[in-house]
Amino acid sequence: MSFTFALEATAGAARAGTLTLPHGTVPTPAFMPVGTHGVVRGLSAGDVRGTGARIILGNTYHLHLRPGESIVGDMGGLHRFTGWDRPMLTDSGGFQVFSLEQLRTISESGVEFRSHVDGTWRRLTPERATEIQWDLGADIAMAFDHVVPGGAPRELAEEGMERTLRWLGRCREEHERLAEGRGGAPASQTLWPIIQGGTYDDLRLRSLEGVLARGPWTGIAIGGLSVGEPKPVMHRLLELLEPELPREVPRYLMGVGFPADLLEGIARGVDLFDCVAATRNGRHGTAWLPTGRINVRGAALKGSTEPLDPECDCEACTTVSRGYLRHLFVVEDMLGLRLVSIHNVRFLVRLGEQARARILDGTFDHWRREWLERHRSRAVPAEP
């Protein structure tokens, strides 16, 4: 009973629920900050707890290279290693190794790739990705998928989708083998499948069908979106999949997490999101606001005693001024990067909290429209 999902309310396709995992509960919809190397860039576990995040993500590819899953395993797993005691999810490494375009070869058995750190050749297969994630010990492991580039032609998208289904079977077998090794002890990790199929409706539906045929699952992810396709295409595919997805498990839209994308995804039935944009933008001095976004380096902030976002309750907005934040970027002090990262993560976590409250009280649709209108109203667009 460690992996349950209780659906509490809906508003159209939007859902409010509670995901229960070995390390705690996650009220949904929810944004998951990305802890690439076992750390949400620049933030301590306490900083991330302070943003209200209930679950974070770790990258299997990066953790495999440094410090290596055996080190993490020997140190007691990713939770003990990082000091993060709430739920955690690891991706499978698929997205990263398929991004190493010049540095990898793909076959049915898996992917050979060169480490971007030391140039050594390594190998990731469905079985290895599953074993590595088992050693890392997150609450949720992801199946190893064949990721194709955004805008991939139909044949390539189909090949990746079909291979992802075959690999899903191998991941599942390996995961069951590892779980049996616990000798009847309760499972500490669950495995989630990933729907692929590029921008092709029929491939997406076949992918979902294939995933369900290999189930049951405690959660289902949608991969290969937000990789350059127009927003309306992503929205169409989410709307296509939504009625076919089982209601009783959470849906995770991978790699999506600009503020407006979060709300649009929630409106289309998505429960979980992750994205590095919050911390990446934070390090570059771009802060999200209810009214769009702001460049913290901008001369307009010089001398301002106003908070970054008067509606926000994060550490940056409650302890320092816009003028001080700008000063930190001007003198290149890393505290500025940290504070704006904290703000952006809190901004997305709070957006999930707000959406959940609005779904529960029946005002979601109206609120979402007004929120998006305000967020997109400024001359400076809210998204790149």
Next chain:
Amino acid sequence: MSFTFALEATAGAARAGTLTLPHGTVPTPAFMPVGTHGVVRGLSAGDVRGTGARIILGNTYHLHLRPGESIVGDMGGLHRFTGWDRPMLTDSGGFQVFSLEQLRTISESGVEFRSHVDGTWRRLTPERATEIQWDLGADIAMAFDHVVPGGAPRELAEEGMERTLRWLGRCREEHERLAEGRGGAPASQTLWPIIQGGTYDDLRLRSLEGVLARGPWTGIAIGGLSVGEPKPVMHRLLELLEPELPREVPRYLMGVGFPADLLEGIARGVDLFDCVAATRNGRHGTAWLPTGRINVRGAALKGSTEPLDPECDCEACTTVSRGYLRHLFVVEDMLGLRLVSIHNVRFLVRLGEQARARILDGTFDHWRREWLERHRSRAVPAEP
């Protein structure tokens, strides 16, 4: 009555006291972290409060250049600007402008120097340094001194010392003029003089005599030490000055703050210290330990689940392992720099707290000897 010092106990020359300032009290002996640009490098005001620091230092030279004292003043002063609500001290900029060897010309009226930020020529005089510090609004302002290089020949040391005395008179006049502008409101800032004179005993004594002749003062600083002279020379000069210094005001040894230097200074009657070594070493991955120091990047820490310093109560030592800290440095995440900086600052703050407790309970001298012996016992020396 805003600037008082109560001497509570002594142990030989060592002193335990309490300094009362407009923004709070400072139990002494105490280490003051350096907030170069209005920020202790990489740390939030909350981080610094978490180290137990009761007073921090700001650099007038850096704050004059960025963001400029008028911006800080308009934003309500350095306390409101930075969010640090405890006592603060600003240096006069003398140390920085005299360090710009190729970029400054000295005359009796003051120093012309080129900004290291934008190359513009600027001018710092005793009056300007005093005005800038008044605008910054720290509890304690320092007199503008003529700083000579470490190892300066006698004539240069004498010239700098004599000029520092003449400038002290001008700083005092300017400070009184500014204070009178408050129209009888209680003073919010006090001015402290600086003893110079290089490594020459007679010059140091003449400097002190000149300082006292221009008094009274609420505190007295000793400058121009820890600039390359052998440790025994610094110790000899401190021992020379100690009996001549007034007992009733705190003594501040400028720029000194490696752990052993702190204890040696305390034993010779010093009450206050500042140094960037804690945060600079922290950013470079060198952590101070009771047994010496350690390179956090070192392979020996790989996989270690031990705390950095099991005797320490700082955020780094109580929340993460040596293995995780090493990993943060390997993947170049700024959280590592922050955590080791916090540890080193806490290490010095705690050393002040420990020394104070030992002076109060009469065990200081024995404890200090044992502490230094243990700190210096390792093959890796504790200091560069």
